[in-house]
Amino acid sequence: LVLFDRTMASSSSSASVSSASAGSSSHVGAVQLEGLAMLKIVKHCKESLPDLVTGQLLGLDVDSRLEVTNCFPFPNREDDENSEDTGAEYQLEMMRCMREVNVDNNTVGWYQSAYLGSYVNESMVETQFNYQQNLKKSVVIVFDPVLSTDSHLSLKAFRLTDQFMTLFSGRKFTAEALKEAQVDFSKIFEEVPIEVHNAHLCRALLFELESEQYLGAQVEPNLDLPATSVLEKNLEFLIEYGDHLSADHSKLQYHQRALHRQRVQQSRWVQQRKAENALRRRDGKPELSEVPDPNQFEKVSPASYLKPMLNTNQLNTYCEQVKDFVGESTTKLYLMQSLSS
Amino acid sequence: TSQHFNPIQQGIMSDSIFRLSESRTVKVHPVVLLSVLDHFTRRKENQRRVIGALLGVVTDDVVEIRNSFPVPHTEDKEVAVDMQNLFELHKKVNPNEVYVGWYSTGLTINQQSVMIHNYFDRQMDSSPIHLCVDTDLSDGNMDIRAFESSPLGAVDGSSMERSIGFHFKPLPVAVSTFQSGALGLAELSRSKSDDSALRKLNGETSGTKFAIQELQKRLAVAQQYVDDVLAGKVVPDKKTGRMLMDVVSSIPPMSTVEGGKRFNNTLQDILMIGYLSNLTRAQLALSERLQFGVLPQ
Numbered sequence: 305l306v307l308f309d310r311t312m313a314s315s316s317s318s319a320s321v322s323s324a325s326a327g328s329s330s331h332v333g334a335v336q337l338e339g340l341a342m343l344k345i346v347k348h349c350k351e352s353l354p355d356l357v358t359g360q361l362l363g364l365d366v367d368s369r370l371e372v373t374n375c376f377p378f379p380n381r382e383d384d385e386n387s388e389d390t391g392a393e394y395q396l397e398m399m400r401c402m403r404e405v406n407v408d409n410n411t412v413g414w415y416q417s418a419y420l421g422s423y424v425n426e427s428m429v430e431t432q433f434n435y436q437q438n439l440k441k442s443v444v445i446v447f448d449p450v451l452s453t454d455s456h457l458s459l460k461a462f463r464l465t466d467q468f469m470t471l472f473s474g475r476k477f478t479a480e481a482l483k484e485a486q487v488d489f490s491k492i493f494e495e496v497p498i499e500v501h502n503a504h505l506c507r508a509l510l511f512e513l514e515s516e517q518y519l520g521a522q523v524e525p526n527l528d529l530p531a532t533s534v535l536e537k538n539l540e541f542l543i544e545y546g547d548h549l550s551a552d553h554s555k556l557q558y559h560q561r562a563l564h565r566q567r568v569q570q571s572r573w574v575q576q577r578k579a580e581n582a583l584r585r586r587d588g589k590p591e592l593s594e595v596p597d598p599n600q601f602e603k604v605s606p607a608s609y610l611k612p613m614l615n616t617n618q619l620n621t622y623c624e625q626v627k628d629f630v631g632e633s634t635t636k637l638y639l640m641q642s643l644s645s
Numbered sequence: 646t647s648q649h650f651n652p653i654q655q656g657i658m659s660d661s662i663f664r665l666s667e668s669r670t671v672k673v674h675p676v677v678l679l680s681v682l683d684h685f686t687r688r689k690e691n692q693r694r695v696i697g698a699l700l701g702v703v704t705d706d707v708v709e710i711r712n713s714f715p716v717p718h719t720e721d722k723e724v725a726v727d728m729q730n731l732f733e734l735h736k737k738v739n740p741n742e743v744y745v746g747w748y749s750t751g752l753t754i755n756q757q758s759v760m761i762h763n764y765f766d767r768q769m770d771s772s773p774i775h776l777c778v779d780t781d782l783s784d785g786n787m788d789i790r791a792f793e794s795s796p797l798g799a800v801d802g803s804s805m806e807r808s809i810g811f812h813f814k815p816l817p818v819a820v821s822t823f824q825s826g827a828l829g830l831a832e833l834s835r836s837k838s839d840d841s842a843l844r845k846l847n848g849e850t851s852g853t854k855f856a857i858q859e860l861q862k863r864l865a866v867a868q869q870y871v872d873d874v875l876a877g878k879v880v881p882d883k884k885t886g887r888m889l890m891d892v893v894s895s896i897p898p899m900s901t902v903e904g905g906k907r908f909n910n911t912l913q914d915i916l917m918i919g920y921l922s923n924l925t926r927a928q929l930a931l932s933e934r935l936q937f938g939v940l941p942q
Binding site: 351 | 683711714717835929
């Protein structure tokens with residue numbers, strides 16, 4: 305998975321022109337996606353299968369809407385030393401060229417292709433966090449070329465919730481931190497609805513394409529029964545993530561036990577000291593302190609709840625996908641039954 | 646003298662003169678067209694038309710235009726273009742896309758076009774394609790035309806090629822929706838009739854709903870045809886009748902016992918998996934609540 309890290313996000317923000325409504329709230333009601341940007345995203349992600357790719361979104365933010373008017377893909381990062389520099393260079397150069405032809409060159413987010421819904425992982429969250437820190441209203445658009453069929457585009461826009469942002473900035477994921485921020489797995493992302501927008505000239509083009517000459521451009525609506533391979537793959541992922549979750553669970557249990565052991569040790573040590581002090585009092589010797597020295601015992605680092613939370617979220621996503629799939633298949637099955645009778 | 650070529654006239658001429666040369670077909674990706682229109686919409690105040698470079702792949706006799714990028718240019722006496730940068734950038738992402746030609750908006754082909762075309766010819770190995778997108782919407786249509794140029798006139802033995810002009814031969818254009826294009830185009834087509842030019846990107850069920858509606862419409866048309874034939878209003882056509890019969894017989898029979906069993910099995914499988922996934926989700930939600938309710942310290 306291609307990852308552009310903090311240097312990327314900060315350099316993009318310095319290159320972009322700050323938008324007029326910088327002081328307004330950071331709530332994004334809807335994402336308005338230009339047809340051009342959508343087709344470009346679809347094309348790039350589909351053509352790069354089976355690799356997963358990313359790219360940058362450009363546009364404007366207007367009130368509570370985020371308009372995405374253009375986008376460009378990121379090249380695959382080679383593993384050389386100056387890959388970070390070349391990446392930043394690429395981005396700056398691209399933005400400059402865009403500006404010359406009057407394309408909005410404000411970064412408004414990034415997009416990523418996903419494989420059958422597996423997009424929730426630490427790098428993605430981290431990248432989105434960096435983007436959202438620098439530009440209050442950025443989104444990540446996830447396009448799933450595997451799950452998309454002729455009749456349905458699996459294109460979703462996400463942002464991290466404000467609660468999760470505060471939690472993530474603290475970089476501590478202990479249980480107390482989670483409770484304080486009131487974040488559970490369902491509140492990591494918020495989905496932003498996408499609306500497709502076309503300039504009028506483009507709509508003229510679309511009408512033109514429907515005319516006789518370009519019959520090849522017609523797309524037949526597809527009522528095929530969806531392949532069971534989708535379901536199988538989803539189930540495989542479900543099982544895999546169930547395994548991850550149980551591994552995390554056992555890790556947490558281990559941590560609990562270690563904590564408990566340490567406490568038992570501490571209390572035993574305090575007991576011993578008390579007994580010793582009682583003896584010393586009897587003998588008239590000076591008493592030793594009863595407060596345990598924290599450095600004496602091996603540290604048990606607090607468990608991080610981030611990974612289990614992300615895993616849970618991913619698991620939930622898979623379940624939702626299965627649910628959608630089930631709904632659609634039953635519809636099509638019943639349709640077939642009624643057709644044949 | 647200004648050399649203004651009317652491509653239509655030259656097209657008629659070409660059939661008689663250049664019949665031996667094979668004409669290539671041009672396949673255009675919808676992304677390219679939309680990007681051309683976008684560039685045109687964003688042009689500067691005084692520009693009459695915009696140009697840009699076309700990237701793609703060339704196979705035997707088909708030129709596939711997959712991508713494009715706008716080229717800033719000025720069009721006075723001289724034509725100045727600057728496109729090396731963008732080409733390098735694009736190459737990093739798609740290394741197998743090469744120059745295949747250039748585009749311009751508006752249908753006029755004039756002296757500057759010839760110069761630009763020659764410039765592209767020098768950059769490329771094969772002969773470049775010139776794509777014209779009619780943004781002025783003349784004749785109420787948005788024409789998309791592609792041309793290939795060949796020099797008219799005698800070629801001297803000397804190194805200087807003296808030509809009286811260039812003939813732009815039109816090529817057949819097809820809008821290809823291979824793989825990636827189809828998805829996006831379907832979605833866009835659905836939004837084209839909305840007055841407000843805005844359309845929500847709907848979930849999966851609406852795609853199915855749309856497909857079912859299409860099916861209903863087509864069934865209605867077919868039924869209307871059959872009724873008309875039975876009533877004697879329309880002359881029956883053997884080919885249509887056979888096609889209809891093929892369609893009807895291709896539906897797998899579900900009313901038999903065997904078909905019914907298959908249907909039930911598939912349905913049960915799907916429902917069971919749906920139930921399992923719902924159970925998983927409930928479990929996850931429950932564990933989250935528990936985690937926050939009972940947190941050991």
